[in-house]
Amino acid sequence: MRIVIAGGGQVGSSLARALAASHEVFVIDHDPDVADVFQSMDVEFLAGSGTSEEVLTRAGIDRADFFVAATGLDEVNIVACALANRLGHPQTICLVSRAEFLGTSEHGGGLGAFGINRVVWPEAQLAADIERIVTVPGAIDAEVFAGGIVRLLEYRLDEHSPLTATALGGLHLPRGSLIVAVKRGGRIFVPRGTTRLEAGDKVVVMGTPDAMHAVETLVHPGRGGGHLHVTIIGGGDVGLQLAQRLEHVPSVNLRILERDADRGALLAASLTRTLVLNGDGTDLEFLESENVGRSDVLVSVIDNDERNLLASLLGRQLGVPKVITRVGRPANLRLFERVGIDVAISARGAAVASILHQITGGASSLLAVVEHGEARVFELTVSPTFVARPLKDVGTAEDAIVAAILRGDRAIVPRGDDVVRAADRILIFSTQAAADRVRQFFTSESA
Amino acid sequence: MRYSLVVHLCGVLVRLFGAMFFVPAAVAVGYGEFHDALGFVLAAVVTLALGHLMRRAGGTSAEEAVERIRRVEGLAVVSASWLLIAHLAAIPYAWAGVGLIDALFESMSGLTTTGATVFRDFSQFGRGIFFWRSMTQWLGGMGVIALFVAVLPRLAIGGRELFFAEAPGPSEDKVSPQIRRTASLLWRLYAGLTVLQVLALSMAGLSLYDAVCHAMTTLAAGGFSPHPLSVGGYQNAAAEWIIIVFMFIAGANFALQYRALARRDFRVLAADDELRAYAAVVAVATLLLVLALGVSGGVVPTVRTALFQVLSILTTTGYASVDFQLWSEQAKMVLLVLMFIGGCAGSASGGPKVVRHIVLARYTLQSLRRTLHPRAVLPVKLGGRVVPESILQNVVVFFLFYLLVFSICTGIVVALGADIVTGLTATIACLGNIGPGFNQVGPMAHFGDLHPISRVTLTLAMWIGRLEVLTVLVVLRPEVWRAGQWSAEVRSTPRAGEAP
Numbered sequence: 001m002r003i004v005i006a007g008g009g010q011v012g013s014s015l016a017r018a019l020a021a022s023h024e025v026f027v028i029d030h031d032p033d034v035a036d037v038f039q040s041m042d043v044e045f046l047a048g049s050g051t052s053e054e055v056l057t058r059a060g061i062d063r064a065d066f067f068v069a070a071t072g073l074d075e076v077n078i079v080a081c082a083l084a085n086r087l088g089h090p091q092t093i094c095l096v097s098r099a100e101f102l103g104t105s106e107h108g109g110g111l112g113a114f115g116i117n118r119v120v121w122p123e124a125q126l127a128a129d130i131e132r133i134v135t136v137p138g139a140i141d142a143e144v145f146a147g148g149i150v151r152l153l154e155y156r157l158d159e160h161s162p163l164t165a166t167a168l169g170g171l172h173l174p175r176g177s178l179i180v181a182v183k184r185g186g187r188i189f190v191p192r193g194t195t196r197l198e199a200g201d202k203v204v205v206m207g208t209p210d211a212m213h214a215v216e217t218l219v220h221p222g223r224g225g226g227h228l229h230v231t232i233i234g235g236g237d238v239g240l241q242l243a244q245r246l247e248h249v250p251s252v253n254l255r256i257l258e259r260d261a262d263r264g265a266l267l268a269a270s271l272t273r274t275l276v277l278n279g280d281g282t283d284l285e286f287l288e289s290e291n292v293g294r295s296d297v298l299v300s301v302i303d304n305d306e307r308n309l310l311a312s313l314l315g316r317q318l319g320v321p322k323v324i325t326r327v328g329r330p331a332n333l334r335l336f337e338r339v340g341i342d343v344a345i346s347a348r349g350a351a352v353a354s355i356l357h358q359i360t361g362g363a364s365s366l367l368a369v370v371e372h373g374e375a376r377v378f379e380l381t382v383s384p385t386f387v388a389r390p391l392k393d394v395g396t397a398e399d400a401i402v403a404a405i406l407r408g409d410r411a412i413v414p415r416g417d418d419v420v421r422a423a424d425r426i427l428i429f430s431t432q433a434a435a436d437r438v439r440q441f442f443t444s445e446s447a
Numbered sequence: 448m449r450y451s452l453v454v455h456l457c458g459v460l461v462r463l464f465g466a467m468f469f470v471p472a473a474v475a476v477g478y479g480e481f482h483d484a485l486g487f488v489l490a491a492v493v494t495l496a497l498g499h500l501m502r503r504a505g506g507t508s509a510e511e512a513v514e515r516i517r518r519v520e521g522l523a524v525v526s527a528s529w530l531l532i533a534h535l536a537a538i539p540y541a542w543a544g545v546g547l548i549d550a551l552f553e554s555m556s557g558l559t560t561t562g563a564t565v566f567r568d569f570s571q572f573g574r575g576i577f578f579w580r581s582m583t584q585w586l587g588g589m590g591v592i593a594l595f596v597a598v599l600p601r602l603a604i605g606g607r608e609l610f611f612a613e614a615p616g617p618s619e620d621k622v623s624p625q626i627r628r629t630a631s632l633l634w635r636l637y638a639g640l641t642v643l644q645v646l647a648l649s650m651a652g653l654s655l656y657d658a659v660c661h662a663m664t665t666l667a668a669g670g671f672s673p674h675p676l677s678v679g680g681y682q683n684a685a686a687e688w689i690i691i692v693f694m695f696i697a698g699a700n701f702a703l704q705y706r707a708l709a710r711r712d713f714r715v716l717a718a719d720d721e722l723r724a725y726a727a728v729v730a731v732a733t734l735l736l737v738l739a740l741g742v743s744g745g746v747v748p749t750v751r752t753a754l755f756q757v758l759s760i761l762t763t764t765g766y767a768s769v770d771f772q773l774w775s776e777q778a779k780m781v782l783l784v785l786m787f788i789g790g791c792a793g794s795a796s797g798g799p800k801v802v803r804h805i806v807l808a809r810y811t812l813q814s815l816r817r818t819l820h821p822r823a824v825l826p827v828k829l830g831g832r833v834v835p836e837s838i839l840q841n842v843v844v845f846f847l848f849y850l851l852v853f854s855i856c857t858g859i860v861v862a863l864g865a866d867i868v869t870g871l872t873a874t875i876a877c878l879g880n881i882g883p884g885f886n887q888v889g890p891m892a893h894f895g896d897l898h899p900i901s902r903v904t905l906t907l908a909m910w911i912g913r914l915e916v917l918t919v920l921v922v923l924r925p926e927v928w929r930a931g932q933w934s935a936e937v938r939s940t941p942r943a944g945e946a947p
């Protein structure tokens with residue numbers, strides 16, 4: 001496939017790196033410094049603007065299958081997509097950073113008229129991800145699927161966890177829930193009945209909402225009811241987005257720390273029941289005077305990795321039980337988690353993964369990326385020629401697991417004797433390496 | 448400040464006001480009261496002549512300067528013309544035999560929609576005079592200046608300063624970007640509602656004359672009634688319910704009502720912070736009053752009486768459906784608190800206004816929170832929007848001056864022989880443009896027995912209260928006068944020490 005990317009920033013370069021091996025990739029950027037990054041990659045770099053007809057023509061936009069506009073300017077991205085759509089027939093993906101471009105409808109919305117097929121707003125995506133994690137006590141990742149009938153939670157186990165008592169086969173997890181993955185020592189794998197969980201493991205559990213409630217109380221007993229005190233450090237786009245989302249959750253008691261006085265005034269104007277504090281989130285004295293240590297969750301979303309890390313570690317030091325930190329450079333993700341941040345999360349990482357999946361994923365749709373891209377959850381429809389049989393006889397690839405069968409508006413969290421039929425929709429959890437094989441298996445089998 | 452411009456504009460407004468006297472003159476002639484009619488014609492002639500002279504006195508340079516009127520000049524024009532018009536509107540009363548101080552009191556009470564009266568004996572006046580009393584309230588309710596801005600094309604641009612000097616709510620509330628159209632639309636809504644109430648009251652059994660007089664004083668939140676026992680004198684429950692509804696309307700923001708009507712979307716009403724607080728105050732006060740009064744006279748009549756009196760005082764109308772002077776101290780306390788609240792901004796009501804109370808309450812709460820979180824950013828919000836610091840200061844200053852004026856006036860009235868309850872309630876009733884107070888100035892009594900100086904003081908309090916204190920007080924600042932000059936001519940280099 002031919003893919004044209006306008007903008008060689010972090011998103012552009014990550015995409016190009018991932019796609020270069022198997023696709024024809026053109027990258028357009030007017031900054032000569034950026035060109036160096038692409039020297040070592042197997043891509044074609046064009047100096048110029050994505051809004052130039054001449055440059056787009058040189059990139060062969062008329063034969064391109066995908067066009068991704070990922071410059072730092074929303075307006076430029078929109079114009080580039082509109083132009084690309086006029087010159088050829090690529091699927092256009094447009095990155096934006098402000099709410100007004102999203103329109104009212106969910107997909108594309110107000111920008112459909114410009115010939116834009118998909119709008120990606122990484123900061124909003126990040127805020128939504130953080131919101132889900134914040135509201136579940138103890139969880140370090142949380143997702144919902146299929147309109148809320150399937151949930152995913154990720155926990156880190158400590159030595160007191162009841163899940164470490166015996167091998168998985170002997171644990172009586174609530175019916176309707178399933179441990180789909182374990183991450184231990186940097187390796188993620190799908191556990192079997194004989195696997196025994198250990199303290200320090202991260203486990204990913206999926207299941208129906210009722211069952212997951214039972215799981216929550218099993219894994220993280222205590223703390224039920226009452227207010228959840230959340231402190232956000234950094235009132236940028238993500239901080240504001242997150243605060244606006246959390247204001248809709250009645251049990252959340254929220255405050256946000258912002259260093260800049262003018263920005264603080266703007267935050268206070270757009271938020272209704274959040275306490276906006278004007279001060280530096282990396283100032284220990286200030287954090288102490290505002291009793292930040294008493295918060296249940298600390299979210300640090302400053303637009304600077306160093307300061308974010310400092311603020312988060314100070315929060316940890318003050319005794320906040322759960323610390324969520326935004327990471328700008330994807331390379332820092334693992335480092336952050338190693339030094340004691342519970343959840344390190346990157347806006348661009350999620351955006352890149354979701355764009356990659358749209359380009360390479362074909363008919364299946366990516367629902368979530370887990371553990372910084374090492375595993376994913378996707379949905380696919382079973383091929384019509386698939387012969388119905390119980391799951392234990394299907395024999396799927398290693399490192400993948402059917403997490404739920406969606407039939408009608410019901411979700412079945414399967415055990416070995418549940419039957420997969422043709423035309424079922426299924427949710428699959430798989431490691432990144434196994435994803436393609438699993439997809440092949442369910443969508444093309446003719447028995 | 449350019450005096451010639453102020454004089455000229457006052458002249459323009461006064462001359463137009465002169466035309467108003469012909470309406471009561473016609474009414475008086477219609478009822479065969481020719482002596483009173485002559486008084487109205489005389490007032491018209493005097494007013495027209497004075498207006499014309501003042502208009503000419505400014506010269507052509509003043510005429511040309513109208514479009515470049517400055518804020519302080521707008522405040523001066525509004526303050527001065529209100530005082531002047533009140534004097535001129537008093538001419539018919541004086542002609543009918545009322546003393547000069549009383550005539551001015553009655554005239555100011557009418558124009559400022561206060562509704563306090565010094566008339567001892569209602570039978571001694573004709574229908575023309577009572578019509579004029581009601582009509583002055585109707586004109587003053589939406590604002591004389593607003594009417595003139597709507598009518599006079601010359602004020603299309605300069606009228607902006609005048610309009611907001613007359614109705615100085617905490618924020619500028621417009622229904623059209625053009626001030627002239629705003630004034631015109633609001634006046635049309637006001638007039639339309641008045642017609643509606645006339646029809647409703649007629650159907651409830653009032654004579655056309657009574658219906659017109661009451662409709663004019665209800666929508667103006669005025670409170671004058673041609674009946675010596677006020678609305679209570681008619682013993683008409685249906686009329687009381689109608690007046691309850693229209694009092695509520697008169698106390699709500701007209702610009703908001705216009706927007707709701709124009710868009711056919713009444714959710715904007717429910718979403719308005721001030722209107723909700725206003726409705727809540729009405730509900731709570733009515734409940735307290737019903738509890739204080741007891742329901743021995745039947746639930747519905749008691750609720751009606753309580754609701755009527757709550758709205759009458761809260762919207763600063765000042766009607767009485769019963770003699771609440773006879774009520775218990777607890778019941779009177781409820782009314783006394785309402786006197787210090789007032790209706791919504793942009794309505795016909797007086798008082799400090801609900802919205803200022805909301806802003807002040809939120810400001811106080813935020814200040815308390817600030818002691819807990821010294822670094823917190825705590826804006827005061829109204830309807831989801833941040834209230835700018837300048838408006839906050841304005842609201843605080845308003846309350847301080849309101850209390851200052853209130854204390855001084857009360858001091859004067861009490862010093863000159865009234866008891867304290869009379870002094871307090873007479874002052875708030877006049878400063879808040881309400882009308883009746885308690886004791887000596889109760890709903891069935893009058894202000895005529897107060898000391899003459901008290902009556903003059905209260906007349907000024909009505910004026911200051913109607914223009915919301917700051918308009919008048921700014922104009923009284925000496926520096927405004929020191930920097931004044933007569934000429935309105937545009938000079939390239941200002942010369943020092945030029946004599947007017």
